[in-house]
Amino acid sequence: MFLANADVRKVARLARLAMGETEIETARSQLSGIFALIAEMQAVDTRGIEPMSHAQDVSQRLREDAVTETNQRELFQSLAPKYKGAPQVEAGLYLVPQVIE
Amino acid sequence: MTWEIVIGLEVHAQLSTSSKIFCGASTAFGAEPNTQADAVSIALPGVLPVLNKGAVERAIKFGLAVGAHIAPRSVFARKNYFYPDLPKGYQISQFDLPVVGNGQLVIHVPASGKTEAYEKVVRLTRAHLEEDAGKSLHEDFHGMTGIDLNRAGTPLLEIVSEPDMRSADEAVAYAKTLHTLVQWIGICDGNMQEGSFRCDVNVSVRRPGAALGTRREIKNLNSFKFMQQAIDYEVQWQIDTLVNGGAIHQATVLFNPDTGETRAMRSKEEAHDYRYFPDPDLLPLDISEEWKEQIRATLPELPQAKQARYENELGLSIYDANILTASREMAGFFETALAASSPDKGRAGGVEAKLCANWIMGEVNAQLNRDGLDMTQCPISAQQLGGMLQRIADNTISNSGAKEVFRTMWADGGEADAIIEAKGLKQVSDSGTIEALVDEIIAANADKVAEYRSGKDKLFGFFVGLAMKASKGKANPAQLNEVLKRKLTG
Numbered sequence: 001m002f003l004a005n006a007d008v009r010k011v012a013r014l015a016r017l018a019m020g021e022t023e024i025e026t027a028r029s030q031l032s033g034i035f036a037l038i039a040e041m042q043a044v045d046t047r048g049i050e051p052m053s054h055a056q057d058v059s060q061r062l063r064e065d066a067v068t069e070t071n072q073r074e075l076f077q078s079l080a081p082k083y084k085g086a087p088q089v090e091a092g093l094y095l096v097p098q099v100i101e
Numbered sequence: 102m103t104w105e106i107v108i109g110l111e112v113h114a115q116l117s118t119s120s121k122i123f124c125g126a127s128t129a130f131g132a133e134p135n136t137q138a139d140a141v142s143i144a145l146p147g148v149l150p151v152l153n154k155g156a157v158e159r160a161i162k163f164g165l166a167v168g169a170h171i172a173p174r175s176v177f178a179r180k181n182y183f184y185p186d187l188p189k190g191y192q193i194s195q196f197d198l199p200v201v202g203n204g205q206l207v208i209h210v211p212a213s214g215k216t217e218a219y220e221k222v223v224r225l226t227r228a229h230l231e232e233d234a235g236k237s238l239h240e241d242f243h244g245m246t247g248i249d250l251n252r253a254g255t256p257l258l259e260i261v262s263e264p265d266m267r268s269a270d271e272a273v274a275y276a277k278t279l280h281t282l283v284q285w286i287g288i289c290d291g292n293m294q295e296g297s298f299r300c301d302v303n304v305s306v307r308r309p310g311a312a313l314g315t316r317r318e319i320k321n322l323n324s325f326k327f328m329q330q331a332i333d334y335e336v337q338w339q340i341d342t343l344v345n346g347g348a349i350h351q352a353t354v355l356f357n358p359d360t361g362e363t364r365a366m367r368s369k370e371e372a373h374d375y376r377y378f379p380d381p382d383l384l385p386l387d388i389s390e391e392w393k394e395q396i397r398a399t400l401p402e403l404p405q406a407k408q409a410r411y412e413n414e415l416g417l418s419i420y421d422a423n424i425l426t427a428s429r430e431m432a433g434f435f436e437t438a439l440a441a442s443s444p445d446k447g448r449a450g451g452v453e454a455k456l457c458a459n460w461i462m463g464e465v466n467a468q469l470n471r472d473g474l475d476m477t478q479c480p481i482s483a484q485q486l487g488g489m490l491q492r493i494a495d496n497t498i499s500n501s502g503a504k505e506v507f508r509t510m511w512a513d514g515g516e517a518d519a520i521i522e523a524k525g526l527k528q529v530s531d532s533g534t535i536e537a538l539v540d541e542i543i544a545a546n547a548d549k550v551a552e553y554r555s556g557k558d559k560l561f562g563f564f565v566g567l568a569m570k571a572s573k574g575k576a577n578p579a580q581l582n583e584v585l586k587r588k589l590t591g
Contacts, residue, residue: 059386073138088245090245
């Protein structure tokens with residue numbers, strides 16, 4: 001399967017990645033390489049083999065339903081100003097650019 | 102030309118666990134913003150989800166209650182989309198291997214207009230576990246939106262039906278039945294105001310026998326009344342659009358309770374490309390036969406089974422059985438009162454059951470409504486009511502006497518026998534006393550008796566009135582009538 005630049009643009013938009021034309025071209029050829037690998041795997045006969053959803057063949061461990069966390073709002077929100085890109089905080093809320101439905 | 106309406110529902114039931122689905126933060130409603138948003142809830146780098154056993158138990162419980170298949174192995178998947186109240190950039194949900202598959206729910210659709218009440222089976226496609234998102238507060242914070250992540254990670258069971266419903270009435274009956282069931286089995290508090298039970302309704306119309314029409318999804322309905330209104334409006338809109346030569350485009354719509362209209366949300370480009378894939382942070386969930394059976398043993402008698410028992414064993418009508426199983430509290434109240442009303446017979450049938458049902462659906466419900474209380478706050482206990490019913494059944498008090506006992510109990514408490522004694526409500530059922538009383542009245546009103554005997558039947562009421570007054574209202578009315586009729590006819 002060969003990817004077109006339009007496919008790469010679509011995937012980039014879904015992943016919210018801003019990509020220039022040269023980056024798109026690079027990504028297209030790299031992703032096409034991955035698709036070649038997938039095509040190779042798909043050629044293997046897997047009839048009669050249980051699909052795996054995880055690399056480790058063990059099952060999920062569960063925790064008891066109990067509240068174990070305490071309120072750490074002050075700590076988390078005091079971190080925000082120290083990191084670039086972290087959201088602002090007001091009245092206990094995280095502030096984000098306005099979302100219009 | 103007629104149109105057929107096709108409706109399917111997706112219901113998000115918030116599971117009543119004390120902690121979140123993948124972390125130990127509290128799920129309590131109404132806390133200060135972000136005080137229940139721990140490192141996992143706000144998706145700090147490096148955190149890992151650990152599945153809550155209580156959430157899985159509740160999902161299994163639901164599956165068993167609707168006769169569904171419980172997947173021995175199910176898988177969590179990431180549903181990818183960007184929205185600020187979803188801090189990870191994906192929601193952990195289930196996709197092709199949900200925990201519950203293929204169940205069914207029997208619904209009672211009440212009579213309306215020309216159609217009589219009927220029963221219908223609605224098939225359930227699946228129910229899967231997932232986490233809730235946070236809340237966006239769109240009030241203005243200097244042109245910004247405020248995000249509260251307390252709700253992020255709250256466990257939800259999304260229950261998906263087949264498109265089996267053919268009217269708004271059926272859709273509402275289904276939603277109500279489901280709403281009762283999740284509370285009945287104790288997996289969800291059912292509080293619609295707080296968003297614990299949210300309904301998305303898929304609606305399409307078609308010519309009978311034609312292929313399915315294009316559906317539009319009405320999102321986030323949080324009351325049955327709005328659901329009815331939203332579906333009615335949406336159906337009419339779709340029919341009008343088609344009749345006028347338009348086409349229906351798949352869309353998500355919101356219902357505006359103020360205008361009673363549905364309106365399409367601005368369609369997000371490729372909004373449905375969620376790129377699901379198995380979540381590598383979570384291993385497959387195994388549910389053993391043994392665990393499943395342990396949970397099955399904790400299931401209470403279900404509403405449908407109770408209804409059948411009330412009809413077959415107690416001789417109640419479907420209508421009564423339905424009302425009495427509207428909640429587990431109601432059914433419990435009824436059963437306790439009935440047992441108390443006939444202690445020697447144990448589980449009574451026939452007359453006592455109907456009498457008990459009538460009092461609960463009538464006086465008790467009316468008083469609760471008047472006082473703005475629900476069943477759990479009823480000032481009269483089921484035992485108290487049963488004690489009073491026993492005295493109606495054994496003719497100690499008349500119906501009007503019972504009403505007085507009931508009023509007294511409601512206001513001041515007390516047991517029926519004590520109230521009957523204190524207020525002198527015991528009716529006279531001694532046949533000798535009643536006969537003597539009637540004889541006196543007949544002797545004292547010879548002229549009226551003559552009139553009655555010459556055909557003035559209406560005078561009967563006059564004699565009843567006199568006799569009742571003479572007995573100070575205590576004569577057993579049925580007995581009094583019988584004796585009067587016999588003696589007057591002469």
